[in-house]
Amino acid sequence: MKSRVKIEDISKPSKKLTHLDIDELMPLPPPYDKIEEQPGWKALSEDAIENLETSLDDTIAIGIPKPKTHEEEKELVERFLRGLEKLLQKENNWTFLQPLLLSLEHCAKCQTCTQACPIYEASGKQDIYRPTYRSEVWRRIVHKYLKPGGKFFGRLSHGDIDLNWTTVARLMELSYRCTLCRRCAQTCPIGIDNGLITHELRKVFSQEMGIAPKELHEKGSVLQLEVGSSTGMNAEVVKDNIEFIDEDMQDLTGIEVHTPWDKEGADVLLIHNAGEILAWPENPGAFAIILEKAGISWTLSSDIAAYDGINYGLWYDDFQLGKVAIKHAEAAKKLGVNRIVVGECGHAHKALTVIADRVLTGDFNIPRVSAMTLLEEIVFSGKIKFDPSKNDFPVTLHDPCNMVRLMGIVEPQRRILRYLCPQFREMEPHGVNNYCCGGGSGFAIMSGHNFQDWRLAVSGRMKLKQIIEAFEDHPEPETKKYLCAPCSNCKGQLRDLFRYYGVQEKSGIIYGGLVELIVNAMVDVKQPFINFDEMQ
Structure with a gap:
């Protein structure tokens, strides 16, 4: 039986602030409802417990080294507080200050x-x-330690909290127990954005304290800027892979x-998530077929970072x-080129088409559009002939958070699926009310220690x-079913999720992108493009 955890408990040293028992988790539908058959997660190693901060819950996302001295702890706490102060200054945080102040002052705690x-x-x-838990911790710290008279009035008006290394270390890990899906912000009747608060905390930890998950920083955005891709592929390797595809x-x-490659004056510069090229080569292959058959003037770029649409900085x-x-x-x-088209990658959509509006000005403000709208235009243009009966199997759609809820690209992919997939059905809820895949905000590529077990x-x-539940009318594994997930990051999470629970074996469900379904329905493609037996 779990015990209640109060806001102020985050500051009190203890072995664990919270412990998770698998039998207390939300029940799953059959045939995944037997607790004894669920994988659970491995315990943290003794080495991790001895050397890293592990006092939040039963997993580690970042791997924060334990400070060796009290002076080191004090310095880290002071840097954290300086970072919080900068978040609330226009000259240091002009991008997100206004919504952050709204979220600081107006939560009704409903x-x-x-x-x-x-x-x-x-x-x-x-x-x-x-x-609200991490947000309320943040509010109490701000009102007590950054506001005039805060140590007296802040405690009375907002509740007390102690700012020590235990608080900072736990809050740092806790900022990576949220996928930044923003369902909370959408639901809030006054627009408080707890996802934004979580993002801003991550920003303090990275930009002020130099602490971020290695998968996102050293092996992510830093590697992309140095080599060209977070996958580690340079331009020549990518070109070789594309030639094979x-x-x-x-x-x-x-x-x-x-x-x-590098075609000057093309209409479209297509930017894939480079993970597709390695893990799901049929996706960039399908894009190439569709664009060629539609007569689109397009190109890829071999410039550093430009052949990989990922932008992990979005998250931290x-x-x-x-x-x-x-x-x-x-x-x-x-x-x-006339426009940039972002391939099937949700966070790349948001990073380049929405958030980058604050960065890309003047000559850099090149039109940037979603592949979803371009594909809709092509499918209904009459340039390619389709036979929807080739997709006559149960299909449902996963809505990537960054593409759908956070950008409003809801209908283009649905119009395609309604036309090309006779047995298309929606998940519930869907569209802007969708649920995250569970791998958002970088989680899908974070697997250190036992974090993969936690995210699955x-x-x-x-x-x-x-x-x-979307396929509850055909639960038997003999009926082959397709989960359309037009996002590389989401597919990475779904791949791990399906393997973890044995979804393909137990339920006969495979996952893939939207372009694969489009090519599978093309009259000119005689053999099935989607092979249910080979896809894992």
């Missing part, structure tokens, strides 16, 4: 947002996973494909985000429930 949070619900309603597509479909560091966005715009400007057992739990 807890409407808690029922909207899939992590809170899936965890068995653990207090520390409430969207072109050959495979021709063998599979009989359609000749030659992906253009504004400086890193800006650097990558500028690289993308520089490549487009150099080639003189907890943060991905609601999405698994949704998927199974």
Whole structure:
């Protein structure tokens, strides 16, 4: 039986602030409802417990080294407080200051947002996973330590809290128990954005304290800016891979494909998430087939960072985000293309088309559009003939948070699926009310220690429930079913989720992108493009 955790408890040293028991998690539908058959998660190693901060819950997202001295603890706390102060200054945080101040001052503490949070619900309603928990810790610190007379009036008006290293370390880890899906912000009757608060805390930890998950920073945005891609691929390796993909597509479909590189004056610069090229090569292959058959003038760029649409800075560091966005715009400007089209990657959509508006001005403000709208235009243009009966199997759609809820791209992909997939059905809820895949905000690529177990057992739990219930009329594994997930990051999470629970074996469900369904329905493609037996 879990005990209540109060806001002020985050400052009190203890072995664990919260412990998760698998039998207290949200129940799953059959055939995943037997607790004894659920994988659970491995315990943290003794080495991790001895050397890293592990006092929040049963997992580690960042791997924060324990300070060796009291002086080191004090310095880290002071840097954290300096960072919080900068968040509230226009000259240091002009990008997000206004909504942050709204969220600081006007929360009614009604807890409407808690029922909207899939992590809170899936965890068995653990207090520390409430969207308001970390936000209230932040508010109390600001009002007590940064406001005039705060140590007296802040405590009276907002509640007390102690700012020590335990508080900072736990809050740092807690900022990575949220996928930044923003369901809480959408649900709040007055627009308080707990997701924004979480993002801003991550920003302090990275930009002021130099602490961020290695998968996002050293192996993510830093590697992309140094080599060209977070996958570690340089331009020559990517070109070789694309050449192999072109050959495979021709063998599979009989359609000749030659992906253009660095074509000046093209209409479209297409930017994929480079993870597709390695993990799901059929996706960039399908894009090439569609664009060629539609007669679109398009190209890829071999410039550094421009062949990889990922921008992990979106989740934790504004400086890193800006650097990558500028690289993308520089490549487009150099080639003189008319527009940038973002491939099937949710966070790349938001980073380059919405957030980058604050960075890409003047000549860099090149039109940037979603692949969803371009694909809709092509499918209904009459340039390609389709036979929807080739997609006559149950299909449902996952809505990537950054593309749908946070950008409003809801209908283009649905119009395509309604036309090309006779057995298309919606998940519930769907559209802007969708649930996150559980891998958002960087989680899908974070697997250190036992964090992968946590994101599959907890943060991905609601999405698994949704998927199974969408196909409840065909639960048998013999009926092959397709989950359309037009986002590379989401597919990474779904791949791990399906393997963790044995979804393909137990339920006959596979996952893939939107372009694969489009090519599968093309009259000119004689053999099935989607192979249910080979996809894992």
